[in-house]
Structure formats: structure tokens, C-alpha cells
Amino acid sequence: MPYFLGIDTSNYTTSCAIYDSDTDMVIHRKKLLPVKKGELGxxxxxxxxxxxxxxxxxxxxxxxxxxxxxxxIGVSDAPMRAEGS
Structure with a gap:
């Protein structure tokens, strides 16, 4: 059964997930960073x-x-390549 680990860090959250490619199921955990209201990360x-x-x-x-x-294992290395990200 192939399982894949994903890790993402941003200016707002720490996240990790395991993807089961046989069942298409994802188990994930995330925690917000202590960003003050109104601040941009x-x-x-x-x-x-x-x-x-x-x-x-x-x-x-x-x-x-x-x-x-x-x-x-896959990890993020930059913000989404989209305007405003």
C-alpha cells in the first residue's frame, strides 16, 4: 500500500499529512502559528x-x-505560485 507524507510550513500554519493512494484517504494535522489579528503572517x-x-x-x-x-515525502518550498499568495 503506497503511503505518501506531505509537509507544509507557511507564515500561518504548520501542516503534515499522510496520503493513502489505494483508498484516496488523507490523514492530516495542522496547527496555526500565533499570528496577531490583522497581521500578514x-x-x-x-x-x-x-x-x-x-x-x-x-x-x-x-x-x-x-x-x-x-x-x-513531499514538502513545500515556496508559497503558491498565484497572484496574492
């Missing part, structure tokens, strides 16, 4: 700090009870 250094704290916790939750084997 966090400074990069602040976001990195929060991601390094949040990602291990989210991965533990995601993999709790998971007994499959991950076939590939």
Missing part, C-alpha cells in the same frame, strides 16, 4: 522557530497508530 525567523517546535508534535500525532511504510 510572522517574520521568517519567528515562523521558523514556531515550526521547529510544532512540527515534531504534529508528526507524533500523525504517526500515532500508523503502521504503514512511507513511499515518498
Amino acid at each position: 510572522l517574520r521568517q525567523s519567528d515562523a521558523v522557530f514556531h515550526h521547529t517546535v510544532q512540527l515534531p508534535e504534529l508528526m507524533r500525532e500523525l504517526f500515532d497508530g500508523f503502521d504503514g511504510e512511507i513511499s515518498a
Whole structure:
């Protein structure tokens, strides 16, 4: 059964997911960063700090009870390539 791990970090959230290609099911976990109301995300250094704290916790939750084997890992490397992103 092919499983795929996805990881995304942004100025607003830390996210991770496992995709099961046989069943087309996704298990995901995400946590918002502490962005103040009205602000446009966090400074990069602040976001990195929060991601390094949040990602291990989210991965533990995601993999709790998971007994499959991950076939590939995908990560985001930039914001969406869309105007306004």
C-alpha cells in the first residue's frame, strides 16, 4: 500500500499529512502559528522557530497508530505560485 507524507510550513500554519493512494484517504494535522489579528503572517525567523517546535508534535500525532511504510515525502518550498499568495 503506497503511503505518501506531505509537509507544509507557511507564515500561518504548520501542516503534515499522510496520503493513502489505494483508498484516496488523507490523514492530516495542522496547527496555526500565533499570528496577531490583522497581521500578514510572522517574520521568517519567528515562523521558523514556531515550526521547529510544532512540527515534531504534529508528526507524533500523525504517526500515532500508523503502521504503514512511507513511499515518498513531499514538502513545500515556496508559497503558491498565484497572484496574492
